[in-house]
Amino acid sequence: MTKIEELLANATPAEARIMNHFAARAEGFRPSAVRDVFEVAMRPGIISLAGGNPDLDLLPLGELGAMSARIIEDEGLEVLQYGSGAGLEELAQLVCDFMGSEGLSPQLDDIQMTAGSQMGLDLATKLFVNPGDVILAEGPTYTGALGVFEGYQADVRQVPLDADGLDPVAVEQAIAEIRAEGKKVKFLYTIPNFQNPTGITLSDQRRAELVRVCREADVLIVEDNPYGQLSFDGLRRRSLYSYDPENVLYLGSFSKVFSPGVRVGWMVAPLRVRKFLQIAGEAVTICPSVLSQRLVLGFMREGLWEPHTRRTAALYQQRCQAVLDACEKYMPEGTTWTVPAGGFFTWLTLPEGGKFADAADALAPAIEAGVVFIPGSAFYEQVEVDGALVNPGANQLRIAFSAVEPEVLTEGVKRLSQVLAA
Amino acid sequence: MTKIEELLANATPAEARIMNHFAARAEGFRPSAVRDVFEVAMRPGIISLAGGNPDLDLLPLGELGAMSARIIEDEGLEVLQYGSGAGLEELAQLVCDFMGSEGLSPQLDDIQMTAGSQMGLDLATKLFVNPGDVILAEGPTYTGALGVFEGYQADVRQVPLDADGLDPVAVEQAIAEIRAEGKKVKFLYTIPNFQNPTGITLSDQRRAELVRVCREADVLIVEDNPYGQLSFDGLRRRSLYSYDPENVLYLGSFSKVFSPGVRVGWMVAPLRVRKFLQIAGEAVTICPSVLSQRLVLGFMREGLWEPHTRRTAALYQQRCQAVLDACEKYMPEGTTWTVPAGGFFTWLTLPEGGKFADAADALAPAIEAGVVFIPGSAFYEQVEVDGALVNPGANQLRIAFSAVEPEVLTEGVKRLSQVLAA
Structure with a gap:
């Protein structure tokens, strides 16, 4: 049952009456496939490779706060x-x-x-x-x-x-x-x-x-x-x-x-x-x-943009490298991954005949092992193959490295690798 | 020619090629009927009864600025x-x-x-x-x-x-x-x-x-x-x-x-x-x-909401009264208006047989006389009457009093009244 179907099935009579008037397009509304995973990612002890958030630790918060005070005091009548x-x-x-x-x-x-x-x-x-x-x-x-x-x-x-x-x-x-x-x-x-x-x-x-x-x-x-x-x-x-x-x-x-x-x-x-x-x-x-x-x-x-961009890009590069090194070291044979030249993410393809044909099936054991990621199927529409609906990304998964320290990423990849190993 | 038709008619060949792919709903897109009037309202010497903006002069900008600085410094990693x-x-x-x-x-x-x-x-x-x-x-x-x-x-x-x-x-x-x-x-x-x-x-x-x-x-x-x-x-x-x-x-x-x-x-x-x-x-x-x-x-x-609401409401009440008094004093006989119990606006209906059957026709002479308002037709869809499309609000207009000082409102209503008088 999809989340939408769940919402419909669990509706109160009053809600069901209103839902009866929904436009046709509402059928296409789908909750973020990754939101549930993000909630899991907040649990203590869980290492999140789900991510997608930028790291804000390098932002000059004091400077930004002072700037916002000046802006509101001096230009409040315009900016508000x-x-x-x-x-x-x-x-x-x-x-x-x-x-x-x-x-x-x-x-x-x-x-x-x-x-x-x-x-x-x-x-x-x-x-x-x-x-x-x-x-x-x-x-x-x-x-x-x-x-x-x-x-x-x-x-x-x-x-x-x-x-x-x-x-x-x-x-x-x-x-x-x-x-x-x-x-x-x-x-x-x-x-x-x-x-x-x-x-x-x-x-x-x-x-x-x-x-x-x-x-x-x-x-x-x-x-x-x-x-x-x-x-x-x-x-x-x-x-x-x-x-x-x-x-x-x-x-x-x-x-x-x-x-x-x-x-x-x-x-x-x-x-x-x-x-x-x-x-x-x-x-x-x-x-x-x-x-x-x-x-x-x-x-x-005020010239904060370029240096902040350079510093965070360097941070992400280190983190990316930690993930790539850990994949090399721990991932089951036959697993492949992309080597990004920037950004937040790398993408893994599981080997054929490995423990999991669908990475989504690895999610629960991974959470059990203290690590979470986004299954590849979240990034695809299903397609019809020989009359059956299949998801082309079932054997894949996303690892986000943007918001996690390198040593934690290493441990996270290690945990995930152990789950994925046959 | 509507604004949309104008945009289409003046499109470059490159733009026209892209527009050719617009969805059907784009035909329903209409620019804010009041935006052009707002631009006029910014001209020096023009009194704007077009408005719609809240008056922000009573906001405690210093306090708000300091608050924003504290928020960004202390909670920047969450709020950003x-x-x-x-x-x-x-x-x-x-x-x-x-x-x-x-x-x-x-x-x-x-x-x-x-x-x-x-x-x-x-x-x-x-x-x-x-x-x-x-x-x-x-x-x-x-x-x-x-x-x-x-x-x-x-x-x-x-x-x-x-x-x-x-x-x-x-x-x-x-x-x-x-x-x-x-x-x-x-x-x-x-x-x-x-x-x-x-x-x-x-x-x-x-x-x-x-x-x-x-x-x-x-x-x-x-x-x-x-x-x-x-x-x-x-x-x-x-x-x-x-x-x-x-x-x-x-x-x-x-x-x-x-x-x-x-x-x-x-x-x-x-x-x-x-x-x-x-x-x-x-x-x-x-x-x-x-x-x-x-x-x-x-x-x-921090308890700023209620007192600010009370103070601005009192401000708007004074301004409303200034408009109502000026209407009483200057508007052509037969003109009627609403008496609001709050908010930003009053609504005028022009007398039958007056100088303007359509308030939109009064807009250009009003601007000439140094005052601007929103014609009533902007707030209606056209309807078919005896096979012809008519706008039920043609003989009406909106006066906004929220963002203008009382004496300026009085002068604005006076100017508008002179334009509307036969």
């Missing part, structure tokens, strides 16, 4: 008031400058600030997707994106990732096949850098090719780049946006390198398309939090 | 991190207590925090409304609600307000007529206290009756109460929610009595329905800004 639906212009300008480091600065008018990059994904889906329309996504992909897409009754098709990211040839084929079914492909959703959940990065050679394939097929790209700044080599990868700004809608985030708790992100789209996104966004939140935007602006303006 | 999708539990608890003053405290589990009450409206509409479903609303109603409803392709039917608010008999009839058309009525959207745009308050006698009618007809009520605390007599009206918590979804706001810039509101629904709203909300913003919620919590906890 309604703001522009497009967002704080000074922050949008800094975003333009910042994006130059990824190959192309957008025009100021093309920037739409959001209450987090998740909201950008919601707005893009709202603007483009009719029920039944196809969204192409990576297999596996961010579970929160699948939640959005299902809420709009999209038909999500996932194209498998390899070590170099999405294969443009596979994308081209998928588009052709879907069109042969008579369906519309509304956009390709991709996380090109240090992908969630795999840590995989789209290779340079494939970027131009992927952009070309999508442009020629007239399929919009939604490029989600929350982790791009957190590269271990300090380099910024070129954005897909920079290759074809007229066919790429870019989503940016301040959650992974500053603070998810303030809820600020941005999106980029050609001006008049951006205006539709603004209209859709105003209907949801009127404007992003002005105070939050002003804090992010202060953080960037 | 991802938070619960349901919201900050301590704040939800205060909301429960607070709602007791309106007749009934909800259970903690029934509270869903939102990034502003606008988001509550979006989530309710998303959860219940299929394209073509009917939403009953007041005529006139909040223009931002019409924007949400159209974005979900709802069929909005407005029931006229009289001096005592919605007439339950008229609501009952409307439901019967709509059902006779074979259509589904998904909910009644109402602002019972100091309504936007009219300032009208639903009478006590009608509350129980309206709740009964809706329950018997199995039509959910969405009660939006952003202004309820700002009563001029200091009394809190009973919530519709308190009459029938199993059939009323309540929307609350911190925007009108604290700060719209932090974007925090809440909604109340029976637990399992609330969980669906949480799932829908997480897909949009993951969680409301934790920092913002913590600031609101601090403001309430």
Whole structure:
């Protein structure tokens, strides 16, 4: 029984009466597949490889507190008031400058600030997707994106990732096949850098090719780049946006390198398309939090952004290495994993014929052993194979290293390895 | 040409290509009918009766600034991190207590925090409304609600307000007529206290009756109460929610009595329905800004809420009186207006046979004369009368008094009266 079915089955008569009026799209609402796991992760003694949170320990909290006091005292009448639906212009300008480091600065008018990059994904889906329309996504992909897409009754098709990211040839084929079914492909959703959940990065050679394939097929790209700044080599990868700004809608985030708790992100789209996104966004939140935007602006303006990004990226690199070393040392033979060049995650594939065919079955024994992770199935839609529904990620799992100390990660991987060993 | 048509007509070829992939619902997206007017309102020398903003001058900015500094320094690792999708539990608890003053405290589990009450409206509409479903609303109603409803392709039917608010008999009839058309009525959207745009308050006698009618007809009520605390007599009206918590979804706001810039509101629904709203909300913003919620919590906890509410309500009462007095003194004979018992707005009806049959036609000459307001048509959907589309609010207009000094309001009403005089 799914969580949704559970909610329906356990409803009181009064609740059931209201639920009877739900819209059709409510069937697509699904609770975060990872939330239950996060609750387990809070238990004392449990090592969490489930994560997904940035480490905030390096934030200069004293400095930030003093900044917020000054902002509220001096600019309270503006930052506590309604703001522009497009967002704080000074922050949008800094975003333009910042994006130059990824190959192309957008025009100021093309920037739409959001209450987090998740909201950008919601707005893009709202603007483009009719029920039944196809969204192409990576297999596996961010579970929160699948939640959005299902809420709009999209038909999500996932194209498998390899070590170099999405294969443009596979994308081209998928588009052709879907069109042969008579369906519309509304956009390709991709996380090109240090992908969630795999840590995989789209290779340079494939970027131009992927952009070309999508442009020629007239399929919009939604490029989600929350982790791009957190590269271990300090380099910024070129954005897909920079290759074809007229066919790429870019989503940016301040959650992974500053603070998810303030809820600020941005999106980029050609001006008049951006205006539709603004209209859709105003209907949801009127404007992003002005105070939050002003804090992010202060953080960037006072030069705290770059050093904080470098320091946290170095932290994540150490942690990543601890996980990779521990996998090498402890994981059962035949297990494979990705080697991320940045970000929060690595991705394990269990050996065929190992103890668990489905990583989800390893979750309960892992919790018993004091470690928790996210099973791979959370990042996939089920697909039909020979008339049966299967999940292509059953034999996989995600390890997040962003918020845990190296020695704890080592112990966590060790515990998990023991559970997975036959 | 509507703004949407303008955007489409002026699109570059690149934009037009993307727009070609828009979902059907994008046709319902409409820019805030009042945004252009707000831009005019910023011009020097213009007196704005357009408003809608709370006055923040009485906020203790120094105290708030110091509080935010303490919060970030002491609790930064929590308030800058991802938070619960349901919201900050301590704040939800205060909301429960607070709602007791309106007749009934909800259970903690029934509270869903939102990034502003606008988001509550979006989530309710998303959860219940299929394209073509009917939403009953007041005529006139909040223009931002019409924007949400159209974005979900709802069929909005407005029931006229009289001096005592919605007439339950008229609501009952409307439901019967709509059902006779074979259509589904998904909910009644109402602002019972100091309504936007009219300032009208639903009478006590009608509350129980309206709740009964809706329950018997199995039509959910969405009660939006952003202004309820700002009563001029200091009394809190009973919530519709308190009459029938199993059939009323309540929307609350911190925007009108604290700060719209932090974007925090809440909604109340029976637990399992609330969980669906949480799932829908997480897909949009993951969680409301934790920092913002913590600031609101601090403001309430340190006892700043009640005195601030009382002081601003007294301020708005003076301003309201200034408008009513000036209307009495200057408005052309036959003009009528509402006498609000709280909130931000009064509502004028122009005399038949006066200079302007449509208040929108008075806008340009009013701006010329140095005053700006929102024409009544912004708060209505057009309806078909004898085969022609008409707007029932053409002969009406909204005056907002919340953010303008009394003597300036007097001068503004005087200028407007001169424009409206034959």
